[in-house]
Every structure is written in C-alpha cells, then in structure tokens.
Amino acid sequence: MPLSRRTLLGAIAAAPAVAPSLAAAQADYPSRPIRMLIGFPPGGGVDIVGRLLAPKLQERLGQPVLVENRAGANGNIAMEAAVKAPADGYTLFYGNVGNLGVTNALYHSLPFDTLRDFVPIAQTMESSLVIAVADGLPVRSLAELIAYAKANPGKLDAGSAGAGGPSHLALELFKRQTGTEIVHVPYRGSAPAVQDLAGGRIQLLLDGYSLMRGAVESGRARVLAVAAAARQPILPAVPTTAEAGLPGFEAGSWHALVAPAATPVPALRRLEAAVEWALRETDLPQAFAQQGVAARFRNADETRSFIAAERERWGRVVREAGIRVE
Structure with missing residues (x-):
C-alpha cells in the first residue's frame, strides 16, 4: 500500500529524533550486562585468564561482564555465535592464537573470517x-x-x-x-x-x-x-628447550578480545580503554603472573596487524605440516 502524505511527513519529522537516540545509546554504553564468549570449557587456559579479566572490565565499565563458555570445534562454535549476535558491543569473544590466528587456515568452510567478521579490541596476554x-x-x-x-x-x-x-x-x-x-x-x-x-x-x-x-x-x-628463549619466573629451575638440547623450538600462545565487525566505534573505544586500564593500572598483571602468563597490551590497530601476521605465520605451519580439520 502506498505511503500516505501524512505518514511520509510523520516519518520525515521523526527521523531527526532517531539519530540522536542512537547517538545517546552509544554515549551511554554500556547500559546493561556484556557477554564475553569463550570457546573452551571452564578450567582451561583461556577460561582462567578470561575470568581474571572480566571482573576488572566490569569494575571499569560499571556493568556486569559475564563469561559464557561455548565449547567445541576448537572455539568455532563460540566464534560463530559471536558473529551472529547483534553488533552492539554487548557480545564479545575472548580467544587465543588458535581461534584468531589459525582457525581459517584449518577450516576451509567456516561461515566467518577472523579478520573480516571480527574487529579487535585489544591483546591481553602472551605465554x-x-x-x-x-x-x-x-x-x-x-x-x-x-x-x-x-x-x-x-x-x-x-x-x-x-x-x-x-x-x-x-x-x-x-x-x-x-x-x-x-x-x-x-x-x-x-x-x-x-x-x-x-x-x-x-x-x-x-x-x-x-x-x-x-x-x-x-x-x-x-x-x-x-618452549621459550628464556626461563620463566614461575619455573626458574626448569630449562628452556635450547638449554635442554632442542634449540630453535619455541611455542606459545596469546589472547585477544574481539567483537563483531559492525560494533559501533564508541563502544569499541570504551572497551579498549577498559582493557588498557585493567592491564596497566590494576593488579591484573600480578594475577596473570600467578598463572604463568604475562600481561601484554596491544591496542586495537596493533592487535589487528598482529593477528594478520600470526595468520600468515601459522598458516604456513599448517600447510607445511599438512594439517587439515573439517
């Protein structure tokens, strides 16, 4: 049915109010609890560190940050759930190098791409x-x-x-x-x-x-x-792989917080600032150290470049080793 003149004029009159309303919603972010999806069961490395990070973000943002475990398929189930969620800043994904740096090299029929469908907020640690x-x-x-x-x-x-x-x-x-x-x-x-x-x-x-x-x-x-170049403070008596007779063998992990790609920039900036605060101004690095990992903050732009480089690095390893998972 064609729009009447009255309906059209009413829509035009209401339009200016929509943008300020959206802007106000973004300015008030966050105004309700935030979900942080993790692709592994409780008790794993990503879960342990994510649960240390969440209350610090909650303290800074003034809203609950709720960890939600969706295990399976090396984190792909949680990642797909995050991609399909509204890109409003209230659903985040916290993952490791396997999730964000390796997944697309291993699985060739995924409904998402870690660089195309996610936007980095910050890197949080390395180990x-x-x-x-x-x-x-x-x-x-x-x-x-x-x-x-x-x-x-x-x-x-x-x-x-x-x-x-x-x-x-x-x-x-x-x-x-x-x-x-x-x-x-x-x-x-x-x-x-x-x-x-x-x-x-x-x-x-x-x-x-x-x-x-x-x-x-x-x-x-x-x-x-x-598997590192130097001994770890938490294990001072344990030799490195080089000291133990296997030079050149080093392996580690890192974690990053990301959001669906269309998440509003104001929300992303608020989240990035909260992560930086947690890693620089609280006792979170000490809590990380007790778990044998090191706090490592990279901002959103640095994290995006880092993920791209890691995808290239690990993609080469996957190809050379002939690893394939479907």
Whole structure:
C-alpha cells in the first residue's frame, strides 16, 4: 500500500529524533550486562585468564561482564555465535592464537573470517608453552623423552586442547623437529587433557603451565622444558628447550578480545580503554603472573596487524605440516 502524505511527513519529522537516540545509546554504553564468549570449557587456559579479566572490565565499565563458555570445534562454535549476535558491543569473544590466528587456515568452510567478521579490541596476554609428561613415563629430561619416543614410535599419546590449537601445532612442530612419531589425542579444551595427563591416560602434553600446575605440584606430572628463549619466573629451575638440547623450538600462545565487525566505534573505544586500564593500572598483571602468563597490551590497530601476521605465520605451519580439520 502506498505511503500516505501524512505518514511520509510523520516519518520525515521523526527521523531527526532517531539519530540522536542512537547517538545517546552509544554515549551511554554500556547500559546493561556484556557477554564475553569463550570457546573452551571452564578450567582451561583461556577460561582462567578470561575470568581474571572480566571482573576488572566490569569494575571499569560499571556493568556486569559475564563469561559464557561455548565449547567445541576448537572455539568455532563460540566464534560463530559471536558473529551472529547483534553488533552492539554487548557480545564479545575472548580467544587465543588458535581461534584468531589459525582457525581459517584449518577450516576451509567456516561461515566467518577472523579478520573480516571480527574487529579487535585489544591483546591481553602472551605465554610460553611447557613440555610436560605423566609421572609414570620413565623419562626425566627432554633428551630422554626424545630418545624414548624414537625407541617407541607410535606408542606415546600426546594430548592437545583441540585439533589445530596452540598445543596441537606445538606438538606437530615438536614431532617434525625431533623426527618422532607420536599419536595426537585432541580434547575439547585443555582442562580434560590435563586431567588425563595427571591420570596417566596420555603421556605427553605441550600447553600452558597454569593449566598443569596442580598436576605438577601434586607429583602426577612433571615439566621437562619451557618452549621459550628464556626461563620463566614461575619455573626458574626448569630449562628452556635450547638449554635442554632442542634449540630453535619455541611455542606459545596469546589472547585477544574481539567483537563483531559492525560494533559501533564508541563502544569499541570504551572497551579498549577498559582493557588498557585493567592491564596497566590494576593488579591484573600480578594475577596473570600467578598463572604463568604475562600481561601484554596491544591496542586495537596493533592487535589487528598482529593477528594478520600470526595468520600468515601459522598458516604456513599448517600447510607445511599438512594439517587439515573439517
């Protein structure tokens, strides 16, 4: 039915009020709780750090920041949910290098692209992985582990937080660099992998120390080396991979907070400022350090460039190793 003259004039008269209303809504951001989606189960590395970050953001923003775990498909379920949510600043995604730097190289039929469909808010941390073994494995050093793996091809089971994640890619690099044949056992997150390492159901895990700390301190697992250029303050007695006889092998992770691509700029700027405040002006870095990770703030532009570089780096590793997940 054609618009009447009265209806048309009414719409025109109302139009100027719409823009100020939208602008006011953005200026008042946030005016209600914010969801922060995480693609792994409770107790994993991303979850632990995300739950340390959330209350600091809540303190700065004045609204609840609610962590919501949507585990599965190496974080892709949570990422797709975030992409499909309204781009209004009230749904965010908190992920790691596997989610934001590797996913599109592994999965070729995803309904989203991490650079096209998300906009970075900030990087929050970085960490090095450690090489840990179950207590029942008869090795006490990295050299002994490599020798054992070579003498028992296909008999070592190594867990990961999920196919294509940081722990899986680190394992593939380890296998290639050492010439060993080790069975990959993917889990839905780090927490169940650590549980099985502690229980002796897998023998090897390359992941963040914060996740394994309980198992290590209880004597059910032990760390052989840190996959970094320097020893870590939380593990001063543990050698680096270079010191342990495997120079050039380094592997780590990082986390970043992102939002759906069309999120209003004022909301993004407010969120970025809140993350920077949390990492520079509170005790959050100390809380991170207690988990064996380091606070690392990159602003939105720096994070976007960093993610693009990481996608190129890890995409090359995925191609060279022939890793494919669908």
